[in-house]
Amino acid sequence: MAEQTEIADLITSIKADVTTIVRGEVALAADDLKPEAAKVGVIAGMFGTAGYLGLMAITVLFNAVGFAWSIGFQHWFNTDLLTALFFGFTTAAVVLLLVAALLALVGSKWPKPAAPKRIVQSTESHLEVVKAAISEARAEAAALPLDGRTS
Numbered sequence: 001m002a003e004q005t006e007i008a009d010l011i012t013s014i015k016a017d018v019t020t021i022v023r024g025e026v027a028l029a030a031d032d033l034k035p036e037a038a039k040v041g042v043i044a045g046m047f048g049t050a051g052y053l054g055l056m057a058i059t060v061l062f063n064a065v066g067f068a069w070s071i072g073f074q075h076w077f078n079t080d081l082l083t084a085l086f087f088g089f090t091t092a093a094v095v096l097l098l099v100a101a102l103l104a105l106v107g108s109k110w111p112k113p114a115a116p117k118r119i120v121q122s123t124e125s126h127l128e129v130v131k132a133a134i135s136e137a138r139a140e141a142a143a144l145p146l147d148g149r150t151s
Contacts, residue, residue: 006144007141007144010137010140010141011137014133014134014137017130018130021126021129021130024126025119025122025123025126028118028119028122029116029119032116032118032119033116033119058096062092062093062095062096063092065092065095066085066088066089066091066092066093067085067088068088069087069088069089069091069092070084070085070087070088070089071084071088072088073087073088
């Protein structure tokens with residue numbers, strides 16, 4: 001009966017150690033990522049605002065380009081106003097789609113962010129400690145007799 005109590009204490013101890021390690025890893029991850037996450041949030045807000053304002057400016061500019069193309073089509077090809085507006089804005093839309101495709105291509109080639117190295121290294125080292133503790137506990141448990149008698 002004493003060995004069963006020792007096994008229960010050993011399992012409880014392992015459980016407490018694993019819980020402590022996991023809590024430590026979560027705290028390390030939070031401490032490591034919180035300052036960077038705050039920076040990313042501010043930067044994302046700035047880029048979001050800049051993107052919105054840029055999109056509005058580009059919309060106005062492409063309207064102006066559409067009207068300019070329309071005036072050009074009206075004078076170059078002697079078309080009526082409605083036909084000139086159609087071809088002018090269609091040309092502006094095609095140019096806009098080409099710019100969007102170019103930006104998508106450049107964005108897909110942009111370098112991806114790296115993984116947090118400290119967290120990965122710390123987690124791997126703790127995982128090795130836990131594996132070693134589990135192996136040691138299994139070996140000790142296998143060495144104990146199953147019928148409760150001591151040798």
